[in-house]
Amino acid sequence: MQAAKSNNGKFKAGDTAEFRSILNSHSLKVTKPRIEIMKILKSNHKPLTISEISGKLTNKKTDLVTVYRTMNLFEELGIVNQIDFKDEYKRYELIYDRHHHHHIVCRKCRKVENVETCLPEGFEKLLLKTGYSEITHSLEFFGICGSCKTA
Amino acid sequence: MQAAKSNNGKFKAGDTAEFRSILNSHSLKVTKPRIEIMKILKSNHKPLTISEISGKLTNKKTDLVTVYRTMNLFEELGIVNQIDFKDEYKRYELIYDRHHHHHIVCRKCRKVENVETCLPEGFEKLLLKTGYSEITHSLEFFGICGSCKTA
DNA sequence: ATGGATGCAAATGATTTGCATGAAG
DNA sequence: CTTCATGCAAATCATTTGCATCCAT
Numbered sequence: 001m002q003a004a005k006s007n008n009g010k011f012k013a014g015d016t017a018e019f020r021s022i023l024n025s026h027s028l029k030v031t032k033p034r035i036e037i038m039k040i041l042k043s044n045h046k047p048l049t050i051s052e053i054s055g056k057l058t059n060k061k062t063d064l065v066t067v068y069r070t071m072n073l074f075e076e077l078g079i080v081n082q083i084d085f086k087d088e089y090k091r092y093e094l095i096y097d098r099h100h101h102h103h104i105v106c107r108k109c110r111k112v113e114n115v116e117t118c119l120p121e122g123f124e125k126l127l128l129k130t131g132y133s134e135i136t137h138s139l140e141f142f143g144i145c146g147s148c149k150t151a
Numbered sequence: 152m153q154a155a156k157s158n159n160g161k162f163k164a165g166d167t168a169e170f171r172s173i174l175n176s177h178s179l180k181v182t183k184p185r186i187e188i189m190k191i192l193k194s195n196h197k198p199l200t201i202s203e204i205s206g207k208l209t210n211k212k213t214d215l216v217t218v219y220r221t222m223n224l225f226e227e228l229g230i231v232n233q234i235d236f237k238d239e240y241k242r243y244e245l246i247y248d249r250h251h252h253h254h255i256v257c258r259k260c261r262k263v264e265n266v267e268t269c270l271p272e273g274f275e276k277l278l279l280k281t282g283y284s285e286i287t288h289s290l291e292f293f294g295i296c297g298s299c300k301t302a
Numbered sequence: 303a304t305g306g307a308t309g310c311a312a313a314t315g316a317t318t319t320g321c322a323t324g325a326a327g
Numbered sequence: 328c329t330t331c332a333t334g335c336a337a338a339t340c341a342t343t344t345g346c347a348t349c350c351a352t
Contacts (some may be wrong), residue, residue: 175352220343223343
């Protein structure tokens with residue numbers, strides 16, 4: 001699998017047509033597992049681990065291996081973002097499901113909340129001076145949540 | 152190992168006295184491997200993987216397992232930061248070695264450069280409204296570097 | 303002396319790979 | 328009917344654990 005990122009910011013989650021066309025344009029097939037996994041991501045507005053995704057599959061025939069392969073594929077195709085919360089699991093979230101956002105994770109209870117604030121406009125532009133192009137960023141916050149602080 | 156973070160922003164890399172006192176205050180010992188690993192991190196101003204650290208050890212007797220244990224310890228003590236570049240390796244960098252900074256990683260060649268720009272003042276303060284305290288952030292940039300673009 | 307740290311061997315757990323079968327285009 | 332995807336089994340790789348020994352305090 002060497003497909004370059006090819007989703008030009010056009011994919012809207014649940015937009016099955018767009019989903020199909022991304023796969024088609026790479027001669028990849030629209031299969032049951034791929035559709036179900038995409039829908040699971042769509043209906044969960046927080047990053048999911050491989051085993052969380054696997055656990056939500058209704059088609060219990062679908063193998064864990066398929067989930068791994070699918071997430072790697074989706075990542076290459078620019079359908080999902082890989083997100084790191086500094087624990088032992090990689091998490092995945094649909095790109096463009098909602099507008100661009102970040103997360104705050106409680107260091108104690110590991111609860112996750114979305115954070116709508118993002119980098120100021122033009123922040124990435126500053127970096128163009130470095131000679132890099134196609135710049136993206138990953139930004140996550142960590143803290144102690146209200147309940148954990150009082151507990 | 153359950154020591155809470157206890158380095159109140161005071162540790163300066165290479166400041167062996169401070170390093171010793173952090174360990175001492177937790178009844179932990181200042182050993183050869185710990186010192187050498189700290190120095191390796193100090194002299195490499197970019198995040199290192201476990202195996203990179205292991206490879207730089209001059210005392211070849213030091214076991215890989217010790218590197219793992221040491222990095223977990225340093226992280227709990229707030230001596231290092233764990234950094235994620237979305238590949239298969241966790242990386243570690245000394246905190247306070249230089250002033251707070253971030254990185255930009257080339258998605259092709261995986262080269263890493265430091266980025267001095269950080270979040271605007273007051274950015275994290277906005278998040279206090281969410282009820283979280285002791286907020287930190289992780290921010291990394293990804294892009295295609297100059298040489299990879301022309302190549 | 304004594305509690306913590308290390309090295310070595312072995313276990314664990316996540317992720318990947320090979321291959322024959324099954325399904326999408 | 329041809330190519331790509333899946334399931335299953337087995338391999339691989341990073342990371343952790345148990346335990347006897349060693350070393351810093």
